[in-house]
Amino acid sequence: MTGTTEPGFTGAVFIATSLDSYIARRDGDIDWLTSRAEAIGDTGYDAFISQIDCLVMGRGTYEKALTFDAWPYAGRTVLVLSRALATSDSRVTVVRSVDEAVAAIEAAGARRVYVDGGQVVQSFLAAGLLSELTITTAPVLLGDGLPLFGATAADIDLEHRSTRVLGGGFVQSTYAVVPARAVSA
Numbered sequence: 001m002t003g004t005t006e007p008g009f010t011g012a013v014f015i016a017t018s019l020d021s022y023i024a025r026r027d028g029d030i031d032w033l034t035s036r037a038e039a040i041g042d043t044g045y046d047a048f049i050s051q052i053d054c055l056v057m058g059r060g061t062y063e064k065a066l067t068f069d070a071w072p073y074a075g076r077t078v079l080v081l082s083r084a085l086a087t088s089d090s091r092v093t094v095v096r097s098v099d100e101a102v103a104a105i106e107a108a109g110a111r112r113v114y115v116d117g118g119q120v121v122q123s124f125l126a127a128g129l130l131s132e133l134t135i136t137t138a139p140v141l142l143g144d145g146l147p148l149f150g151a152t153a154a155d156i157d158l159e160h161r162s163t164r165v166l167g168g169g170f171v172q173s174t175y176a177v178v179p180a181r182a183v184s185a
Contacts, residue, residue, distance in 0.1 A: 009105055011113045012132040013121055014048045015148065016170075019137055022145030023118050028060050032140050039168025043136055052076060054110035056101050056124070058117030059085045060146070062092065077108045081120050098123050122150050130177050133158065139169035154180070 016033050017023055024030050055073055057065070059082040065072060071091060078092045079101050085094050095101045105113055115124045124130050135148070157178035164172050 007102060007106075007129055009054070009110050009113050010132070011115050011124055011130040012048070012052075012134070013115050013130060014045060014134045015116065015121070016136040016138055017148050018140050018142040018145070020141050020143065021148050022142045023148050024060070024064075024146045025142065026145055028064060028146070030064070032142060033138055036138060036140075036168050036170075040136075040170050041167040043166060043170075043172060044134070048134065049114070051112050052114040053112055054105055054108055055079065055114045055116060056081055056095075056105070056120055057115075058082065058120040061117035061120070077104075077110060079104055081117075081123070098127050098129070102129070118146050118148050118150075121148060125149075125156060125177070126152065128180060132161075132174065132176055134172065134174045136166065136170055136172040156180075 015023060018032060025032070049072075054077040056079045059080060062080045062082075062085070073091070079095050080087075080092050081095055081098070081101055083096050087094060093104060095104055115121055115130060121130070158175035159178055161174040161176055163174075166172055
């Protein structure tokens with residue numbers, strides 16, 4: 001994001017990873033997660049999504065959502081951040097950059113934004129647009145896949161809010177993103 005003002009919304013992540021921090025296999029498959037879903041129990045997702053009025057996701061996450069039995073984001077503004085996606089799906093708006101996504105979020109008057117998909121999470125984190133990360137860790141090592149996090153230009157400090165053990169050996173932790181301090185010249 002090129003501006004220096006605080007966004008008028010709160011960006012939040014609610015995502016599952018393998019113990020080695022992958023959100024999907026290289027081909028986008030999440031069978032390692034869905035095959036364990038019954039054992040997890042209540043993850044708090046329903047309470048989380050009830051407070052969301054806008055979602056920003058990447059193309060891969062969007063394409064995965066299209067495979068679900070029903071569209072899980074009805075009634076919410078959904079932005080797909082992609083430079084290449086062309087779709088006539090009236091349920092989503094394609095945006096080409098983080099700045100374009102921020103403009104669309106603000107135009108929609110969104111206050112709480114769910115950010116989903118590895119590259120989108122990384123981009124919003126780098127732009128200082130995330131306030132909260134809830135990460136549910138599955139008891140499995142994939143060894144390879146699509147990572148949740150990548151290289152960062154600087155350390156990103158987090159403040160631990162809570163950790164709880166869910167069913168099936170899943171562990172869920174929530175962190176607040178500590179805003180970067182302004183550097184004076």
